[in-house]
Amino acid sequence: MTQPTLPPLAFDPFDPVALTQALIRCPSVTPAEGGALALLDAVLSTEGYAVHRPVFSEPGMPPIENLYARIGTDGPVLVIAGHTDVVPPGDVARWTRDPFSGEIADGVLYGRGACDMKGGLAAMISAALRFRRENPEAPGSIAFLVTGDEEGPAVNGTVKLLHWAHERGERFDHCLLGEPTNPAAMSDMIKIGRRGSLTGKLTVNGKQGHVGYPHLADNPIRGMVRLLAALDATPLDAGTEHFDASNLEVTTLDVGNPATNVIPAQAQAVFNIRFNDIWTPETLAAEIERRLHEAAGNTVRYEISFQPTNAVAFLTRPGPFVTMVSDAVEAVTRKRPALSTTGGTSDARFIKSYCPVVEYGVVGQTMHQVDECVAVADLLALEQITHRLMADYFAAVQHA
Secondary structure, X not given: OXXXXXXXXXXXXXXXXXXXXXXXXXXXXXXXXXOHHHHHHHHHHHOOOEEEOOEEEEOOEEEEEOEEEEEOOOOOEEEEEEEOOEOOOOOHHHOOOOOOOOOEEOOEEEOXXXXXXXXXHHHHHHHHHHHHHHOOOOOOEEEEEEEOOOOOOOOOOHHHHHHHHHHOOOOOOEEEEOOOOEOOOOOOEEEOEEOEEEEEEEEEEOEOEEOOOHHHOXXXXXXXXXXXXXXXXXXXXXXXXXXXXXXXXXXXXXXXXXXXXEEOOEEEEEEEEEEOXXXXXXXXXXXXXXXXXXXXXXXXXXXXXXXXOOOOOEEOOOOHHHHHHHHHHHHHHOOOOEEEOOOOOOOHHHHOOOOOEEEOOOEOOOOOOOOOEEEHHHHHHHHHHHHHHHHHHHHHHXXX
């Protein structure tokens, strides 16, 4: 595939605010590249990075462009990971500003992807550029792993990019993923793991009939209520040292029956479980099946199926790298962040198979919302935190 011509730089990439604005102006709604990866290619190539932009495809899905860049040839290799794709802006008329303008007002930068996660990625890139400019002889390597498929199916993105890099002989020592981890302030939270996700579909079969003649029918709703109660009656677990208790939430419940005088033939429910490191998808599915079988007895006719999942629970155990990230945050914000495994899934679930990974980024209160935004001060703070982390990380190599 012929790579497009790289755009000229009309801004200072060492300025995380300017780089964030430039990225937001690229309409990279999944699966469109939107010029965002071409922009990063130009920025990183200019500063001496070897840049690759592999495209991956899968039958029935759109091809996705990704980016891998590295500077340095020796170890250790510190990887900065992220994504440039964004969710659609929705009803643009509801935005107070153009979602792809990167407009700044009262110290706040607005735009789709401002906090999730073009702002975080831009701040980390600016920090890496500044660090290498100030320390051209620093040992080790810095690499960037950037996908255009995090907000989509996540099939042709990070998981394949990691395999592609591994096949080329790339080896990583640690990774910082720039997702928006902070609930309210830049000192709040570092993610050292993520819960797994398992979705199940439960179908209870009955017999359709007239409500006035219930003895001629079999109402599946009674059986559904019984089975769902059994799933919810006993907690799945009490949590672990680093994880909250696993939780099961019913997300849909339907009988497809518009009539008020008809007993339906079937009832269906979909549920999602966010589970901790006690479980694997297989052991959790087995526990759900056990509970259903016990509750159903010989009277409730049901079927259960589970969607395939690549979201398993994982933990980067506290150690030198986690401490180093925490120290960098505290050095800039004057407050030590909490270590957390809360929230949804992220591409860290793929990266953890190649090296230890922690997540840290800007405040995520407005992610995926109308008028998504990030404080300019937070972008500057994240640039300083990332720069401090790199200084400490590579200084440890020299003093080892």
